[in-house]
Amino acid sequence: MIKNLKTDVLIIGAGPAGLTAALYVARAGKKALVLDGRNPSRMALGYEIENYPGFLSINSQELLNKFLEQASHHGAEILKEDALALALESQPKYVTTKSAFIEAQAVIVATGKPFSKERMIPGEEELTGRGVSYCATCDGPLYRGRDILAYGLSEETTEEVLELDQMGCKVRLVTGRKIKPEYEPELERLKQKGIPLLLNYELKEIKGEKRVEKVVVEKDGQVEEIAVSAVFIFREIPSTALFTKAGLQLDQRQCLVVDRYQRTSLEGVFAAGDVTCGSMQVASAVGEGCVAAMQALAYLRK
Numbered sequence: 001m002i003k004n005l006k007t008d009v010l011i012i013g014a015g016p017a018g019l020t021a022a023l024y025v026a027r028a029g030k031k032a033l034v035l036d037g038r039n040p041s042r043m044a045l046g047y048e049i050e051n052y053p054g055f056l057s058i059n060s061q062e063l064l065n066k067f068l069e070q071a072s073h074h075g076a077e078i079l080k081e082d083a084l085a086l087a088l089e090s091q092p093k094y095v096t097t098k099s100a101f102i103e104a105q106a107v108i109v110a111t112g113k114p115f116s117k118e119r120m121i122p123g124e125e126e127l128t129g130r131g132v133s134y135c136a137t138c139d140g141p142l143y144r145g146r147d148i149l150a151y152g153l154s155e156e157t158t159e160e161v162l163e164l165d166q167m168g169c170k171v172r173l174v175t176g177r178k179i180k181p182e183y184e185p186e187l188e189r190l191k192q193k194g195i196p197l198l199l200n201y202e203l204k205e206i207k208g209e210k211r212v213e214k215v216v217v218e219k220d221g222q223v224e225e226i227a228v229s230a231v232f233i234f235r236e237i238p239s240t241a242l243f244t245k246a247g248l249q250l251d252q253r254q255c256l257v258v259d260r261y262q263r264t265s266l267e268g269v270f271a272a273g274d275v276t277c278g279s280m281q282v283a284s285a286v287g288e289g290c291v292a293a294m295q296a297l298a299y300l301r302k
């Protein structure tokens with residue numbers, strides 16, 4: 001069931017840039033809703049930081065927890081879901097996630113290092129919305145009774161695949177090549193439910209004229225084509241494709257173009273942190289998050 005949410009500022013991303021922006025918005029007495037997507041902040045890698053002011057050395061996960069705690073303490077709300085579709089040219093703006101349709105007066109994009117087109121599966125971008133999906137709840141019911149493919153390997157993938165199965169889709173899972181031992185229990189759960197698994201297969205291409213028609217998979221050099229009506233991809237959402245569709249201007253590195261006030265090419269939409277390919281540092285992400293929030297607050301006052 002999709003819920004309708006309203007916020008003053010929607011912040012897409014819960015890294016240092018997004019959480020700093022959320023802190024400033026919430027402390028100013030405005031509603032700040034933060035989306036924290038399936039791929040975690042780069043700070044979640046838990047490296048040691050020696051160049052963040054105020055700490056001789058601090059673990060990045062520990063510092064991230066502090067950012068989160070502080071933003072939440074001042075009233076920012078966190079929704080652990082990806083932004084799947086953006087309508088940013090209108091006023092208000094609308095963003096869709098797996099469980100929510102969000103209306104926001106202003107948006108701050110803080111999604112981290114751009115997920116480049118080069119890392120997309122051939123055919124993925126062209127067929128997104130035409131059989132390629134990132135969300136079982138949103139699009140699964142369209143493929144009830146039909147052969148579909150899911151791609152990924154994580155706890156979330158298991159849940160989404162089981163949801164697709166429960167909806168009545170004939171779903172098969174392609175795991176990709178690197179099956180880590182910690183995912184064995186996930187695979188066991190799927191096996192027990194009778195989900196066909198293509199273990200150690202890689203998804204090489206998605207094909208179709210107007211809609212998804214088939215996929216090309218490969219294992220140990222052997223290539224195979226499988227006819228399917230849809231492909232559900234459960235890994236990072238390709239942010240660059242999402243931004244282009246929303247009408248945001250990207251530069252040649254696929255980074256969001258911003259001015260010195262963190263304003264993007266769209267009115268009421270700001271961006272901060274690695275997504276703008278500035279200094280790619282925690283301190284600069286925090287600084288840009290602060291500027292973006294102050295500009296968003298000024299925009300709300302207009």
Ligand SMILES: Cc1cc2nc3c(=O)[nH]c(=O)nc-3n(C[C@H](O)[C@H](O)[C@H](O)COP(=O)(O)OP(=O)(O)OC[C@H]3O[C@@H](n4cnc5c(N)ncnc54)[C@H](O)[C@@H]3O)c2cc1C
Pocket residue numbers: 012013014015016017018035036037038039040041042043045047048049050051052081082083084110111112113237239272273274275280281282283285
């Ligand atoms: C190994 C390593 C070592 C590093 N060492 C240092 C260091 O010593 N000092 C330093 O200053 N910096 C260091 N960095 C860089 C630093 O981690 C980044 O610059 C910083 O995390 C960028 O912050 P950000 O908020 O822009 O993005 P991130 O921290 O990457 O956060 C991005 C957020 O956006 C969310 N997101 C993405 N897409 C979506 C979507 N579609 N919908 C909803 N949410 C979405 C993600 O889930 C995440 O919450 C290091 C990075 C790495 C990888």
